[in-house]
Structures are given as C-alpha cells and as structure tokens.
Amino acid sequence: MTSGREPLALALAGTLRHAWRSAGGPMELPAVDLRAWAERLVAGGVGALAWWRIRDIALAGAPEASALQEAFRFHAVSAARNERDLQHLVAHFNDAGIEPILFKGWTIARLYPHRALRPFGDFDLLVPCEQTERARGVLRELGPDLRERADVDTAETLARYLPDRSEAELFARARPESLEGARFRVLCLEDHLRLVALHQLHHGGWRPLWLCDVALLLEAAPVDFSWERCLEGDPRLSEGVLATAALAAELLGARLPPGTPHFVVPAWLRRAVLHGWIHGYESMPPSLYGLRALGWSRALRAVKARWPDPVSATVHLRAPFRTVPRPAVQMAECLRRAVDFARRDLRWRLGMDSELARVGKGVVA
Amino acid sequence: MATSGGFVPRRQPHGLVTENLDGETLLYVEASHRAFCLNPPAARVWEAIDGRRDVGAIAKHAALDADLVLGTLGEMGEAGLLESVAGLSASRVDLSRRRLVRAGLVAIPFIIAITVPRAAEAASCTAGLPTGDRCTPAKPCCTGICNIPTGTCG
Numbered sequence: 059m060t061s062g063r064e065p066l067a068l069a070l071a072g073t074l075r076h077a078w079r080s081a082g083g084p085m086e087l088p089a090v091d092l093r094a095w096a097e098r099l100v101a102g103g104v105g106a107l108a109w110w111r112i113r114d115i116a117l118a119g120a121p122e123a124s125a126l127q128e129a130f131r132f133h134a135v136s137a138a139r140n141e142r143d144l145q146h147l148v149a150h151f152n153d154a155g156i157e158p159i160l161f162k163g164w165t166i167a168r169l170y171p172h173r174a175l176r177p178f179g180d181f182d183l184l185v186p187c188e189q190t191e192r193a194r195g196v197l198r199e200l201g202p203d204l205r206e207r208a209d210v211d212t213a214e215t216l217a218r219y220l221p222d223r224s225e226a227e228l229f230a231r232a233r234p235e236s237l238e239g240a241r242f243r244v245l246c247l248e249d250h251l252r253l254v255a256l257h258q259l260h261h262g263g264w265r266p267l268w269l270c271d272v273a274l275l276l277e278a279a280p281v282d283f284s285w286e287r288c289l290e291g292d293p294r295l296s297e298g299v300l301a302t303a304a305l306a307a308e309l310l311g312a313r314l315p316p317g318t319p320h321f322v323v324p325a326w327l328r329r330a331v332l333h334g335w336i337h338g339y340e341s342m343p344p345s346l347y348g349l350r351a352l353g354w355s356r357a358l359r360a361v362k363a364r365w366p367d368p369v370s371a372t373v374h375l376r377a378p379f380r381t382v383p384r385p386a387v388q389m390a391e392c393l394r395r396a397v398d399f400a401r402r403d404l405r406w407r408l409g410m411d412s413e414l415a416r417v418g419k420g421v422v423a
Numbered sequence: 424m425a426t427s428g429g430f431v432p433r434r435q436p437h438g439l440v441t442e443n444l445d446g447e448t449l450l451y452v453e454a455s456h457r458a459f460c461l462n463p464p465a466a467r468v469w470e471a472i473d474g475r476r477d478v479g480a481i482a483k484h485a486a487l488d489a490d491l492v493l494g495t496l497g498e499m500g501e502a503g504l505l506e507s508v509a510g511l512s513a514s515r516v517d518l519s520r521r522r523l524v525r526a527g528l529v530a531i532p533f534i535i536a537i538t539v540p541r542a543a544e545a546a547s548c549t550a551g552l553p554t555g556d557r558c559t560p561a562k563p564c565c566t567g568i569c570n571i572p573t574g575t576c577g
Contacts, residue, residue: 100540129540135449135458139440174444177540203453 066090067332070098071309074266077104077111078274080171085111092122101338103267105129107175134174140164141173141237144181147204148240151183154196158210159184159232159243161250162257166271169278176267181208184216184245186225219256222291223249231287248288251275255302256295260374262367263302264334272302273312283315294376301327301379326384330368366391432481432496433474433506449537452503458537459502465532468495472505487532495532502534 069088073095076083088095099108109126112118118127144164151158163178170176185193190212197205213225220228232243245253254275258268289296304321305328306312368384371377371391438453448466451458461469467485478496482489493511500508 103540105540125538125540128538131444131447131449131460132458132537132540134444135440135442135451135537138442138449139451139453142440 063336064332066094066098067336069095070102070104070266070335071332073099073108073111074104074270075309075311077107077310078170078175078270078277085115085117087117092120096122096125098336098338099266100125100129102265102335103177104270106133106177107170107267107270110172110175129177130174133177134172136177137167137173140178140181143204143207145238145240147181147183147200147208148237148242150196150200151185151193152241154192156185156189156193156196157234157241157243158193159228159245161245161253162271165244165250166254166274169274176271179207182211183208184211184213184228186229187212187214216253219253219260220249220291222295223252246287247275247279248284251279251303252288252291252295252299255299256373259298259302259369259372262334262370263331264337264339264367266335269302269306269310269331273306273310276303276306276312276314279315285315285317285319289319292376294378295373297321297379298373305331324380326368327379330384334367334369361392364392364395366395429477429479430496430511431475431477432472432499432508434469434472435504435506439504450502450504455503456539457502458539459504460535460537462533462535464491464530465495465534468492468532469499469504487530491532495534498534502536 069090072086073088075085096105096108099105105126106129109118109123109130112123112126117123141164144160148158148160160182161184162182163180167173167176167178183193190210193210197208197210200208213220213223213228216223216228228245228249229243231246231249233246234241234243236242244250251272254268254271258265258272261268263269289299300319300321301323303312303314303318304323307314308323308328309331366374366388368388371388372379372384375387375391375394377387377390435452440451440453442449442451443466446463446466448461448469449458450461450469464485464487468481468487471481471484476484478489478492481496482492485492487495496505497508497511499505500511
C-alpha cells in the first residue's frame with residue numbers, strides 16, 4: 059500500500075476498534091477525508107457497524123456519516139426479512155428430513171449487539187453429501203427468491219476452506235439449535251473460527267467485515283474453547299488462522315482467548331489486508347479465453363491484472379506465512395493459475411468442455 | 424379541508440417487511456427491493472392505517488393535519504406501501520406538499536428512500552463454473568479472480 063493511503067486504512071481500523079461490543083469506548087476523530095472514510099466503510103460492509111460505533115459522538119452529525127446511518131437502517135430491515143425467511147427455509151428443510159448446519163452469515167450476525175450490524179446476502183447451509191439433491195429440491199420448491207439467496211454446501215465443497223475437516227467431524231461437533239421450531243445445527247466455535255479466518259484469507263482479506271467477524275468470534279469463545287481443536291489439521295492453514303487472530307487483535311483490539319499461541323503478524327500481511335480495505339474487490343478484465351484474438355499487449359495487461367494478492371496466494375499454495383518472501387509466493391501462484399488456465403484452454407480447444415466453449419466463443423466474438 | 428377525506432387506505436397485504444428502530448419505522452418492499460424510512464409522524468400515519476380508518480380518522484389518530492396525511496399517503500402509494508391510491512386526487516396530493524413546505528414548525532411526516540449500501544452484503548463466493556452461479560463483484564470467486572463479462576472464475 060502506498061503510504062498516502064495508509065492513514066485512511068488506519069482510520070478505518072480505528073473506527074472499527076471494539077465496534078462489535080455494546081460500548082466501543084472513546085474514539086478519536088479520524089484525521090482523513092471523511093467522504094472517502096465513509097465510502098470505504100460502507101463498501102467494506104461495515105457501514106452499519108461504524109454507525110453503531112459513532113452514533114453517540116459528535117461525528118454522527120457530520121454529513122458524511124449519513125451514509126453510515128443509511129447502511130444501518132437498510133441492514134436493520136434486511137435482517138428482519140432474512141430472519142423471517144430463514145425460519146421458513148429451515149422449516150422446509152426439516153420437512154424434507156434435513157437438519158442443516160448453518161454457518162457464517164446469520165449465525166455470526168446474531169452474535170453482534172444489534173442484528174443490523176452484520177449484513178449478509180445469503181444463507182449458508184451445510185448438508186450431508188447424500189442429502190444434497192434433496193436439499194436442492196427443497197430450494198427449487200421454495201421459488202427463485204429463496205433459491206438465489208441460499209447456498210447449499212457439503213463437506214466436499216466446503217473443502218476449499220476446510221480441507222482438513224470431514225463431514226462426520228463437522229456434524230458431530232456442531233451444536234443443535236432451533237429458531238421458532240425450525241431445527242438446525244451451528245458449527246462448533248473452533249471449526250467456525252477456522253472457517254471464517256480461512257475464508258477471508260482465500261479472498262485476500264479485502265473486506266474489513268471479515269476481520270470484525272474474527273474479532274467477534276474470538277471474544278465469544280467459551281471458557282472451554284480449545285485452540286488445539288481449532289488448529290488441528292494442515293499446519294500451514296493453522297498458521298493462517300493464528301495470523302488472522304493476531305491481526306484482529308492488533309488492528310481491531312480483539313481480546314484473544316486464554317492460551318492463544320503467540321504469533322507475530324508478518325508486516326506483509328498487515329500491509330496487504332489494509333491495502334484490500336482501501337482498494338476493495340478488484341474485478342478482472344475480460345476472460346483470457348481467446349488470447350490470440352485479444353492480442354499480446356492486452357494479454358500482458360490481463361496477466362498483470364491477474365497478479366495474485368499475497369494473502370490469497372499464500373493460502374492457496376499453503377505457503378508459510380513467515381519464512382518465504384511474498385513475491386516468490388505470488389509468482390508461484392501465478393504459475394499455478396497459468397497452468398490451470400492452459401489445461402482448461404486446451405480442453406476448450408479440443409472441444410472437451412462444451413459449456414466452456416460456449417462461454418469462450420462469446421468472449422472472442 | 425381535504426376532499427379525499429373519505430378515502431380508506433390499505434397497506435400492501437404481501438411482500439412488506441417492517442422493522443422499528445429508534446422511533447423510526449423501516450419498511451422493505453420485496454417487489455421492488457427498495458427500503459424506506461418513516462419518521463415518527465409518518466410512522467404514526469402508517470400505524471393508523473388499518474383498512475377501516477379513512478383519512479380524517481387517520482389524521483385524528485396521528486394528531487396531524489388531514490392535508491399532511493393526504494400528502495403522506497400519496498408518498499406511501501408512490502413507494503409501493505399501499506394497495507391502491509386510486510382514491511387520492513393527484514392535485515390534492517400536490518397541494519398538500521406545498522402546504523407541507525409552508526408548514527414550517529409543524530411536525531412533518533417524512534418518507535425517506537433508503538439507499539442500498541453498495542456491495543455491502545457479504546455474499547459467499549462461487550466457483551464460477553460455466554454451469555453454476557456466475558461471479559459478480561457482490562458474489563466473488565473462491566479463487567479471487569472473476570471474469571466479470573463471462574461470470575466465470577479464472
């Protein structure tokens with residue numbers, strides 16, 4: 059991150075410090091462009107949370123803060139809608155003999171002091187592999203609105219974040235709960251924290267809301283919280299979980315549960331996450347399919363735009379967080395993606411993937 | 424006095440979500456995916472709409488001038504909160520709005536359209552396969568790389 063943008067990123071962190079608590083404590087006025095400050099907070103999904111933090115201080119009266127209040131209002135009414143629909147959704151799953159695990163989204167939102175503070179756009183449901191088709195059938199019956207807002211995962215699809223947790227482990231550890239009679243399960247906190255931490259690393263940590271979630275879960279840890287259980291599995295991914303927890307403590311002031319292993323946040327990780335908070339989700343240029351039609355200069359620009367961020371590169375490659383220079387990791391990730399692309403491109407050219415061919419031809423045209 | 428005083432407004436029977444927040448009433452219209460905020464006087468009007476009260480009775484219940492109530496009902500109709508506003512005269516609504524501006528210190532009902540926060544909802548990622556969900560800025564790729572035009576992940 060260029061040094062000119064760092065004060066803004068740190069102002070965001072200062073605003074979000076302890077924001078998930080009922081009372082966030084005193085806060086200094088951010089000495090940055092308030093319009094950019096509010097814009098980045100809203101884009102990062104933490105507009106409502108920031109409003110909660112500043113609602114009782116003079117800053118709430120600033121014209122720029124109105125966008126935060128708008129976010130708070132919108133998420134309050136969206137949350138009411140989501141909660142109504144969630145009960146309906148889970149009840150239909152129950153009728154079909156399915157008791158799903160709920161994760162992320164609503165299960166985290168309800169831990170915040172107000173349900174408007176944590177926006178979520180969809181319902182994440184985990185079902186046993188053999189119930190997948192039945193679960194999709196339930197969603198089809200419920201109509202397009204709910205179908206588009208519900209994601210059905212299995213342990214197999216969730217393996218992109220939790221490759222070292224089996225379906226049996228996740229379900230055995232999950233806690234049974236109910237919502238107005240609708241039965242579901244919630245991941246145990248150890249698995250949930252691991253999932254939430256690795257999820258944000260996979261996405262480069264660009265959304266400050268995700269780090270707030272980690273901070274909230276760390277402070278919600280019960281007395282019997284087991285780091286051993288949370289960190290079991292791939293040691294490189296566990297290193298990522300610890301790094302995220304340490305970052306939440308450093309940037310947001312999260313209180314770590316007793317017995318948290320000591321971990322010093324690497325400077326590159328802190329820098330990359332703050333960079334993501336300022337620059338947000340960076341969309342990509344047109345598809346690489348049909349490279350020859352695009353020409354070399356555009357192709358080079360496309361490759362440059364695809365240069366991986368250090369956070370997702372590290373976790374995708376399961377590279378160490380501290381010992382290897384990040385440019386090397388990013389280069390390796392770029393090569394991995396290039397090989398993957400070449401493999402798929404070959405399949406396209408050989409006509410082995412008709413759907414991909416259809417999409418690719420559309421781009422070239 | 425309002426000429427549409429006998430009009431009996433009815434709330435939209437379906438697709439409305441209501442939330443009360445710090446004295447304000449928030450409404451989400453599912454058909455249009457738009458949200459509105461009613462300030463306390465407008466919330467009083469909303470609360471008084473029960474499908475039986477006419478404009479005069481609503482004004483009395485909400486302790487507001489009948490013309491202000493008419494103006495508010497017109498705005499509620501435009502926002503899609505009411506079943507029908509066919510019984511309200513457009514000219515009367517316009518007159519109410521002028522009076523509303525002149526009203527000065529009167530507690531004026533406001534209906535504010537809430538701006539949807541840009542990309543604020545944290546959706547899950549997608550694999551972005553040609554046969555599955557498309558990736559978008561709001562629904563990023565699990566790989567972190569979304570080819571926006573095709574909706575596929577790279």
